[in-house]
Amino acid sequence: MADLVVKDLQDLVSDLNELIGQFEGALDFQNDDKGLWGQHNANLSMGDFADNWTVHRDAMVKDMKALRDKVTKVDAAWTQGDQQLLASFQS
Secondary structure, three states: OOOOOOHHHHHHHHHHHHHHHHHHHHHOOOOOOEEEOOOOHHHHHHHHHHHHHHHHHHHHHHHHHHHHHHHHHHHHHHHHHHHHHHHHHHO
């Protein structure tokens, strides 16, 4: 039977935090190009796209935060289980 190796969960949490920060930070430059698209209709369409993207981005950030929290709990539980197993072997 193969050994089960669980590693890099903290790296995954760190990567998720980076992604969350990037997605949340996107609001800072969302309207930087407002009014630069020439025609009025193009400007309205780009504004609509930005508003629609905000809704989807917020949903993805919520899901990424939930995943991060679950991975954090799994990492903590795995570490605790490892420590208990080690302690039982040392007894």
